Amino acid sequence: LGEATPGLSGGEAQRLKLASEMGRGQDDTVFVFDEPTIGLHPLDVQVLMGIFQHLIEKGATVVVIEHDLDVIRSADYVIDLGPKGGEQGGRIVVAGTPEEVKACPESMTGKYL
Template identity: 65%
Template sequence: MSVDPSGLTREDVVDATPIGVNIRSTVATYSGILDNLRRAYGATDAARERGLAAGDFSYNTGSLRCPRCEGTGQVVLDVQFLPDVDIPCPDCTGSRYAPAANDVLLDTAGGRFTLPGVLALTVREAYEVLASLPKVRRKLRTLKDLGLGYLTLGEDTPALSGGEAQRLKLAGELGRDQSGTLFILDEPTVGLHPLDTRVLIKVLDRLLAKGATIVVIEHDLDLIANADHVIDLGSGGGEAGGRIIATGTPDDVAANPASSTGRYLRALLQGDG
């Protein structure tokens, strides 16, 4: 991807570190989707009849959160002589909400859903169901584009893999002007199907179109083949690595006989891999 160090004003390291350790953080909260959903549920007739507003639908502080687990969806089981064990809350079965939350339903393209029911949907399912909420759907589309369509909206972010965490962090950047921003991505294709890798490449192209500069540390040949400039380090790992073996366009590296990466890259570019 493009590297232009001139005019950079912000560095954004999109790495594989977990997104916090707080189990209150979910895909829906981190992406901002829950805020939009709370407002939508708070505006329903059923909510108004019960004197409920958007704030009541927060599982962190709202009146509809499960009183037993206080909105975490988990309780600690004290096992004698063994470490404590976290289990799904017996009262809310992990939904984080009290039964009263099931009294408020939202009319959607897929039927009538409670908020706990929506949070149990995958990103892909929610994208189809929530067609009447354009702001939510835009965010869901971004998550889908990043290959995260299989995650549920209520999924705890600390439990995500490194690759999933990177892509979720990246999702928040796509709607902004990225002029003067340097992104550093560490192995963003980890866990991705080859088709999802192609989608990721399109997403990175969208960031470039918004003025971003992107540096990617990567082993995936499809991503390398789409770079503007490649720096091939090697020739092995550990003490046998760390030296610059080849630089240039993907074609330049593919033509360099000293590059092991180049040999496989050449096969890919020629259609043999």
């Protein structure tokens, strides 16, 4: 509060927009978040994941682009891109549940899950 909106980080701006949506009906709404956990304490990440679950229970679809392993573990479905970053990435290595990603030997993400 008290900070100009352009001075907020991407994650802070996303969380502010999310807060403004919480009181509305979410049927047929798709939310896309790009690394919303950046800068959050691990306990705050748990709170954010609870908010995502609330949105899903209200009928929304939540898509999260994320590197935080706790968030990935809690996902219903994961699309793991790679095998590395930049020019050595960009292809789907594995798509499925976190358990399926974990079982894929080509998945760098799976190795850490």
